[in-house]
Amino acid sequence: MTENENAFLKAYFQDRQKIVEEALLYYLPKEDNIPADIYKAVHYSVFNGGKRIRPILCLAAAEAVGGDLAPAMPIACALELIHTYSLIHDDLPSMDDDDFRRGQPTCHKVFGENIAILAGDALLTEAFVLLSRAEKVRLSAERRLAVVQEIANAAGICGMVGGQALDVLSEKSEPNENTLREIHRRKTGAIIVAAVKSGAIIFNAGKDKIQALAEYGINVGLAFQIADDILNVEGDRELMGKETGSDAARNKLTYPSLLGMGKAKEKLAKYIDAAVASLSGFDERAMPLIVIARYIMERKS
Amino acid sequence: MTENENAFLKAYFQDRQKIVEEALLYYLPKEDNIPADIYKAVHYSVFNGGKRIRPILCLAAAEAVGGDLAPAMPIACALELIHTYSLIHDDLPSMDDDDFRRGQPTCHKVFGENIAILAGDALLTEAFVLLSRAEKVRLSAERRLAVVQEIANAAGICGMVGGQALDVLSEKSEPNENTLREIHRRKTGAIIVAAVKSGAIIFNAGKDKIQALAEYGINVGLAFQIADDILNVEGDRELMGKETGSDAARNKLTYPSLLGMGKAKEKLAKYIDAAVASLSGFDERAMPLIVIARYIMERKS
Numbered sequence: 001m002t003e004n005e006n007a008f009l010k011a012y013f014q015d016r017q018k019i020v021e022e023a024l025l026y027y028l029p030k031e032d033n034i035p036a037d038i039y040k041a042v043h044y045s046v047f048n049g050g051k052r053i054r055p056i057l058c059l060a061a062a063e064a065v066g067g068d069l070a071p072a073m074p075i076a077c078a079l080e081l082i083h084t085y086s087l088i089h090d091d092l093p094s095m096d097d098d099d100f101r102r103g104q105p106t107c108h109k110v111f112g113e114n115i116a117i118l119a120g121d122a123l124l125t126e127a128f129v130l131l132s133r134a135e136k137v138r139l140s141a142e143r144r145l146a147v148v149q150e151i152a153n154a155a156g157i158c159g160m161v162g163g164q165a166l167d168v169l170s171e172k173s174e175p176n177e178n179t180l181r182e183i184h185r186r187k188t189g190a191i192i193v194a195a196v197k198s199g200a201i202i203f204n205a206g207k208d209k210i211q212a213l214a215e216y217g218i219n220v221g222l223a224f225q226i227a228d229d230i231l232n233v234e235g236d237r238e239l240m241g242k243e244t245g246s247d248a249a250r251n252k253l254t255y256p257s258l259l260g261m262g263k264a265k266e267k268l269a270k271y272i273d274a275a276v277a278s279l280s281g282f283d284e285r286a287m288p289l290i291v292i293a294r295y296i297m298e299r300k301s
Numbered sequence: 302m303t304e305n306e307n308a309f310l311k312a313y314f315q316d317r318q319k320i321v322e323e324a325l326l327y328y329l330p331k332e333d334n335i336p337a338d339i340y341k342a343v344h345y346s347v348f349n350g351g352k353r354i355r356p357i358l359c360l361a362a363a364e365a366v367g368g369d370l371a372p373a374m375p376i377a378c379a380l381e382l383i384h385t386y387s388l389i390h391d392d393l394p395s396m397d398d399d400d401f402r403r404g405q406p407t408c409h410k411v412f413g414e415n416i417a418i419l420a421g422d423a424l425l426t427e428a429f430v431l432l433s434r435a436e437k438v439r440l441s442a443e444r445r446l447a448v449v450q451e452i453a454n455a456a457g458i459c460g461m462v463g464g465q466a467l468d469v470l471s472e473k474s475e476p477n478e479n480t481l482r483e484i485h486r487r488k489t490g491a492i493i494v495a496a497v498k499s500g501a502i503i504f505n506a507g508k509d510k511i512q513a514l515a516e517y518g519i520n521v522g523l524a525f526q527i528a529d530d531i532l533n534v535e536g537d538r539e540l541m542g543k544e545t546g547s548d549a550a551r552n553k554l555t556y557p558s559l560l561g562m563g564k565a566k567e568k569l570a571k572y573i574d575a576a577v578a579s580l581s582g583f584d585e586r587a588m589p590l591i592v593i594a595r596y597i598m599e600r601k602s
Contacts (some may be wrong), residue, residue, distance in 0.1 A: 033463075038462070115469070128457075132453055141443040145442045148433040152426055152432075152433055158330060162423070
């Protein structure tokens with residue numbers, strides 16, 4: 001990236017993370033009406049230094065099709081709640097059994113397994129509360145229902161949950177690139193695709209635009225996962241907030257372990273190029289989407 | 302109940318259970334696109350002899366306001382998927398740690414804890430897929446979005462998940478009737494209220510009708526829980542498909558343990574009467590709702 005791009009990206013991400021976090025705080029249920037342990041577990045997990053990639057992608061897609069930020073904000077936040085729920089459940093002892101995430105003890109280590117399961121269940125459900133709640137901004141109910149459908153499908157059995165199941169069961173399956181791509185297309189990719197599509201659907205964007213954003217999302221999703229795998233090998237422990245090398249220690253199927261580090265990096269660059277290329281039909285308002293794609297390739301944590 | 306009512310009820314329940322189960326089979330994702338273990342765990346848990354009370358209540362409310370069954374069917378099935386997910390997660394070792402449900406080993410005993418957690422997550426998410434999917438029957442997107450909102454709220458942190466958390470944490474709270482009612486209003490009641498309200502909302506019923514159905518649902522929900530508690534003491538092990546007396550063995554806060562059996566039965570009758578009374582503004586099409594309320598009081602399993 002050029003120095004200008006770098007400066008833009010840094011300011012852009014800081015700004016977007018800030019407004020997403022303010023919105024999350026505004027939208028989450030207030031303390032007085034919910035059991036204290038669930039409230040604490042939900043807030044602990046939502047506000048733990050996440051990069052907010054999914055909401056930022058959703059907002060950037062909304063801008064790319066000429067939409068405003070405010071009406072897309074509940075969708076952006078719903079995506080982050082779904083992402084947070086998936087992390088809480090993935091970390092559970094019967095799943096990946098992780099003790100730390102972003103340098104902090106995982107939800108079940110702090111609040112116990114039962115509260116962690118319920119906090120995840122709550123976040124998933126609250127995402128749909130958020131997607132369906134009465135809004136001051138008047139949006140077509142048809143478009144809003146289409147967004148519910150898009151996100152539910154992406155999070156569901158044919159998307160994220162199915163991907164996590166494939167991952168959990170992956171010791172039983174053939175270790176090849178198709179298996180790996182299928183796991184990640186569902187586990188990480190489906191929600192990223194839903195994020196950019198939803199940001200456009202809500203503003204009634206044309207089919208060609210939505211299709212191009214879906215292409216962008218598929219490629220960014222795969223790139224994101226390869227970058228994660230690479231960081232797990234080469235990343236800086238301090239910046240990451242967790243131990244590196246954990247995938248190798250677990251004998252986990254990853255792009256570097258399957259293809260070698262050189263080829264994994266080639267793939268990453270290829271997917272980023274494809275993501276950027278898919279936006280050729282957009283004007284300068286798609287610039288943030290392009291810069292986010294480049295960030296994914298070069299991120300350090 | 303009179304002999305006529307009994308005969309009607311038996312035929313009615315058999316008929317409704319059959320069409321709900323056919324619809325569930327039709328709506329659940331097909332085998333070819335999802336990991337085999339998740340498919341099996343989902344089907345094992347959904348088709349295990351459940352009484353289908355929530356979907357049947359939803360359909361009966363639809364009829365009571367003059368609606369057809371077909372457009373209400375995805376809603377009815379979504380409610381059953383949410384109910385099934387809640388049972389799978391409640392049975393987990395870190396929650397109630399139950400080995401049997403309806404005479405069969407619980408989901409995590411058969412498929413492992415990780416698959417059981419994911420099967421529950423999948424069912425919750427598929428409920429929203431079902432509520433938002435494109436339908437042949439043309440219904441207002443506004444009404445459909447209102448149903449998503451109603452059900453998400455009932456299942457969420459202020460409803461069912463919050464109730465389960467209160468239940469899990471109830472050893473820490475004062476054992477009084479308010480605590481107990483609050484747990485059950487959320488844990489069981491909220492979804493039952495959403496079931497009857499949704500069946501009416503989707504057909505654009507008037508506010509007074511929806512409010513009356515909400516009253517019915519609140520009372521039926523509390524009655525349902527008291528009946529459950531009573532059956533856990535006095536029920537027939539064979540008919541129940543599980544050991545009775547488990548609540549007492551666990552020192553669980555229940556209506557009979559708190560109030561004594563006599564007072565618990567009085568409460569049950571009182572709530573059923575209130576449920577029936579709330580329907581005074583309806584015509585004969587509300588008859589099934591009345592009979593279902595009576596069934597809840599007299600059920601044996």
